[in-house]
Each structure stands twice: as C-alpha cells, then as structure tokens.
Amino acid sequence: MPPAKQPTLDDAEAPKKKRGLGGKLLTIVVIVLVVLAIGAGVVVWLLLQKKNDLAGDGTESVQEPAAAQVSMEKPPTFVALDPFVVNLQPESGERYLQVIMAMRVADEKTAQGLSAFMPEIRHRINLRLTGKLPSEISTPPGQEQLAGEIAADVNAVLGSPAERGPTAIVHSVLFNSFIIQ
Template sequence: MAKEAKPEAAPEAAPPRKSKKLLIIIAATLVVILALGAAGAFFLIRKHNAENAEEETAAETTKSKKKGGKEVLPVYVAMDTFTVNLVPESGDQFVQLILSVEVADAPAGERIKTYTPKIRNNVVMLLSAKKASELLTKEGKEKLAGEIREQMNHVLAPGAKEDDAPVKEVLFTSFIIQ
C-alpha cells in the first residue's frame, strides 16, 4: 500500500507545476502583446502628429498675414477689360488684358472703385506707350504688372511706402496681344 500512496502523491504535485508554467507562459504572452500594442500605438500617433504638423505648416503658408491675432484674408478687386493700341512695330497691334488687384483690405478695394476712372486712364496711357515686343516675355509682363501697381498706388495713396501701399499685387487674368 505504501507503493500506491507514492504514485497518488506524485500526480497531485505535477498538475500545479504545469499550471504555474501555463500561467507564466500566458502572462509573458500578454506582456509581449501589450508591449507590441503600445509600440504600435506610439508609432501611429507619432505618424498622425507628423502629418498634422505638415498640414498645419502648409495651411500657414497659404494663409495671408495675421493682424492683431486674427487672420486677414486677401481682398481682390477685378478690373474691367483694357483694350489698347500699342506702339506700332509691324502694322497695327493692340493688347487686351483683364486684371485683378490684390489690396491690403476691403476699404482699399472700395477706394479703387471710387478712383476707377483715374486708374483706368493711367493704365491706358501706360499701355499705349508700350511695344508688343516689350510685353511678349515673362519679364516684360512682370515689369508691366509692377508699373501698373505703382500707377495705382500713386493714385490711391500718393507718397506711401511700398509696404504701406494699398495695392499689394497686380494679377493678369487674361493677356492677349494681336
């Protein structure tokens, strides 16, 4: 009978060892899974934050300047079509252009509308003194845009410095030379 007691004691001791090993394996597996989940979440959040930072940087570059902490959107004023005879080089030539003007603020846009006859006169005089060959190149168009900007600023705010001038930029929306 003593022999029978020993085998009974041995099987009772063996299951607790297996259950301890099983618990250790399960605990280790859970720790590894949690560590992988935390690492994955960390990298996903990091990637998401990097994408948001890139979007914010892109948004800041497209926004116009801020004034007093508030965003100031650009104000554009569309001008009527200009059709002007150019200085003849080889027969009669003319330019037809449509432009929009970026101004500092809405009141400056209203001032452009008030002074439209004088501004149009100055632009027509400026254009009529040009040759087609001067206006065909990109540099010629950029120079013309600068000259039109100066003419407009001279009418709207004589003596204003370039940074304080109401007209910020002249943009051509159509430019045809025939």
C-alpha cells in the same frame, strides 16, 4: 553511322519553356524583394524621424514656409477691373492688347474706396499700356514688370507712401487674361 536525329519543333520549345518560367519566377522574386527592401527602408526612416522629433527638448524654433504662414482668417481682397483693349506702339504693323486684370488691395475698405478714383486709375493704366511695344510685354518677365509699373502708377494716384509691396495700398496687379494680337 546512323543519321543524326533532326530536332523537331517540340524539342526546341521544351527547354525554352523551362528557362522562361524559371527566369520569370526569378525576376518576380527579385522585384518583390526590392519593393520590400524599399518599404522597410521607408518605415525605418519614418520611425527614426518620429523618434528624433519626440526626443527634442521642445525649444527648437521651426521655420514654416512663407506660404504656410499666410493667415486665412483675413483672406486677400481683390478688385477686378473692366477689360482693357488698347493699341500698342508699332513695331511691325498694328498690334492690339486685350487684358483683364485684378488688383490685390490692403482690405475691403480700400477696395470700396477705389471706385472714387477709378476714372483716373483707368486713365493711368491706359497710358501705361499704350506706351508699350509688343516685344516688351510678350514674355513673362515683361508682363511681371508691367504689373509692377501699373501697381506703382495706381499707388501714386492713391497717394500711397510705397510704390508696391505689402505696405502699399495696392499690393500687386494680376493678369487674368493677356492677349496680344
């Protein structure tokens, strides 16, 4: 019996190259077909959407999102307050709060009129801040609650019929910086 031919390195690589090239080509073809199918599906969907929009009788009421309904003809008016640095109620040692805030007000006339009330507004805000525990205001919900309380306090100083919201003099309080140390 003749001795079996020992496979060489060249013999082992040749079939792999053919299989690898064919496998790569097949993979590329499949990917291209999938991308083309997805693209065709998107085009058909867009055409159907456009056809449905044109086929409407025009009496349909389209609700725009609330953010899209904001009129930029009258931009919002903000009043920036000087920074506050206060001691917080003790839980475990001395804790301080440094906060920079702004108030969104009804209009420019209101913003200019706030300066007459600023000493009392700052006093009320200082009282509100120093009465807080660090754990109460260290979370986003706690900070939102604090902002609402401050807005209600300022509206009370200004004699607003509403405590907060779009009908109040001060619509909202926004924190630009909020650091608890």
